[in-house]
Amino acid sequence: MAKDKPLRPKARLPRGFRDRSGAELAAERRMLDTVRGVYESYGFSALETPAFEYTDALGKFLPDIDRPNEGVFSLRDEDEQWLSLRYDLTAPLARYVAENFQDLPKPFRRYAVGRVWRNEKPGPGRFREFTQFDADTVGSSSPAADAELLIMVCDVLKALGLAGSDFALKVNNRKLLDGVLDAARVEPSRRGVVLRAIDKLDRLGLGGVRDLLGSGRKDESGDFTRGAELEAAQIRIVEKFLGSAPPDPTLGNLERWWADIAPGHEGGAAQGLAEVAQIFALVDHSGHQGRIHLDPTVVRGLDYYTGPVFEAQLTFPVTNEAGEAVIFGSVAGGGRYDDLVARFTGQAVPATGISIGVSRLMSALMSRGALTLAEDPLVLVLSMGDVARAFELAHQLRQAGIRSEAYVGTKRIPDQLKYADKRGAAIAVLEGEDERAAGTITLKDLALGLELAKSIETRAAWVQERPAQTTIGRADLVAEVTRMLGRQS
């Protein structure tokens, strides 16, 4: 007879999602507080919008029968309306601005931090749920708004502990990309493919991009990707644009540069060149001028960008948990999107914004040693058959601002100490019958004990020596714990 086995669900995390806890969350919180502080100091105010939006407010399409969740997580409301989880924080901002347009001051400046969701295939370092931290200026067409964001991002990265030489901001302009495609006479239907190919430059290198602009490219698994089928002459023009940029982007230098790349097409890109020149003129006085460069290879995948685009890149190698070097994309990116609000109102509203990828930036900071996984130290009060007394001692420590936990489990003392170890507790507090009779308390410095344990061979010796352990007067509890915590830190 077969064993009756109840049908149980398998405990498993949906792919592309993550559980996070304790020290990691504490570190993230510290980082977000720093970013928030800089954003607020520039006069941006917080705005929170919900996780769900009506699907038509988020993008161009409605889910269809065949692929109801293409790219986004969607569901149908009771009244048959499609809702979707937001895939970024910019689309909800556009909705908010359109809905409250007449009441908002212009320019309207807000920051937003929150989780976003994408229903896509997850990969290494790519999740289906992640956090973004955005700042946007809506209602100003001035390049000053773009320049300000670039300067602010530099301030953020420095406030987070990165050195100036650790990062670089790369600036480009969609109008220049459009201009060069005009000059190369690339058909409108192929422009998307071409821009996406250029966007892959950092990953595939110039050779890979050349293949994608031309006949196509085979990846390392042998799969073939079709190319944009451009003529050699067209590819040459695009490559010339990608490979050269004046180091000092004054308007005069930019115009000379452009005349060399796209002679006869000076008019089409003039606006873009002027915007670039203005941005760099403003950046010049920021103290961050060495960190911000013109880089024609920056595209940004999203096609709603209409003018300046930018991304923050790290200049040092980042390693993953396995210690391998990883190709690290940008930690922040953004640009100008002048048409997004017009989708709702019909009225053109210029806007520009920057978005920080929170988990990427966090692993970069940890890789650099600028952020460490750490929680406040924990003091564990062991329960020696008198939980009320453990509560009381823990309470005394809390009153002094010390994070302390009274043991509320049911195990014996050796197991309680093992528990304290596993929790990573800094100190264990014991007050049993002997101590109570003597009016004393025993403290164990667990971190110190862990060190000493390496040189003690036998359990008997360990028990006899009782390393890193002291017995103190009852009244000295808070003072002595404070002293021990001070030694550890």
Next chain:
RNA sequence: GCAGCUGUAGCUCAGUUGGUUAGAGCGCCGGAUUGUGGAUCCGGAGGUCACUGGUUCGACCCCAGUCAGCUGUACCA
């Protein structure tokens, strides 16, 4: 979606040319130790060998299909 690789205990993995009752380490539970962490020792629980079908006297092993995972690539408003 396309391509390659991989599915054996909670985790990481062994498993001989196809041979009887499928193993190890870690983790977990109990004990050596009713008030002292580490180490060590003893004992225990835990398996639809991803699933379905086929070949065979006999399949964890060979074949086909399906599903799942990983990696690359495409898409990413």
